Amino acid sequence: MKPIDLLQRYCQGNEALLEVLTVHSRKVADKALKLAAKHPELNLDLKFVEEAALLHDIGIVRCNAPSIHCYGEYPYVCHGYLGADILRSEGLPQHALVAERHTGTGLQHDYIVEQGLPLPLDRLYEPVSLEEQLICYADKYYSKTHLYEEKSPERVEASLEKWGDASAERFRAWRKIFD
Numbered sequence: 001m002k003p004i005d006l007l008q009r010y011c012q013g014n015e016a017l018l019e020v021l022t023v024h025s026r027k028v029a030d031k032a033l034k035l036a037a038k039h040p041e042l043n044l045d046l047k048f049v050e051e052a053a054l055l056h057d058i059g060i061v062r063c064n065a066p067s068i069h070c071y072g073e074y075p076y077v078c079h080g081y082l083g084a085d086i087l088r089s090e091g092l093p094q095h096a097l098v099a100e101r102h103t104g105t106g107l108q109h110d111y112i113v114e115q116g117l118p119l120p121l122d123r124l125y126e127p128v129s130l131e132e133q134l135i136c137y138a139d140k141y142y143s144k145t146h147l148y149e150e151k152s153p154e155r156v157e158a159s160l161e162k163w164g165d166a167s168a169e170r171f172r173a174w175r176k177i178f179d
């Protein structure tokens with residue numbers, strides 16, 4: 001399985017979206033691999049980290065976000081679980097979990113209900129394995145609008161405010177583990 005082949009297949013006919021997805025995902029994969037290299041004691045599965053980081057955002061192809069060339073029908077917040085559905089259909093159930101659990105620093109069930117987010121409630125949206133946590137963490141440093149720019153930790157924290165107080169706290173805890 002070559003992640004880039006999958007991204008190409010799902011972006012067929014939309015080169016601009018393929019560019020966003022490949023650049024962003026490569027940035028996240030490189031950041032995650034760099035952090036993993038700093039922590040051999042964590043025994044992370046590096047092949048999996050790279051593949052799953054490259055695929056974590058594939059669900060954006062089904063979402064509506066014209067500013068980043070997405071012309072699907074779903075709200076953007078759905079891209080995690082939609083990506084998971086795609087990856088399960090491709091026989092990649094472990095990679096699917098990374099996609100499903102990477103929004104914000106993970107979304108708690110109560111938060112989803114309170115905010116009325118349009119997500120199926122029969123799933124878990126918080127990263128569990130260390131690989132899931134690492135990719136979610138690395139992802140927070142990059143946006144899809146400024147593809148080549150790495151945010152400072154302070155800017156990441158500010159950008160997490162929209163997901164509630166617990167989110168920035170989680171990010172700070174990850175910084176201690178992974179950075």
Ligand SMILES: [Fe+2]
Nearest residue numbers: 028056057139
């Ligand atoms: Fe991402």
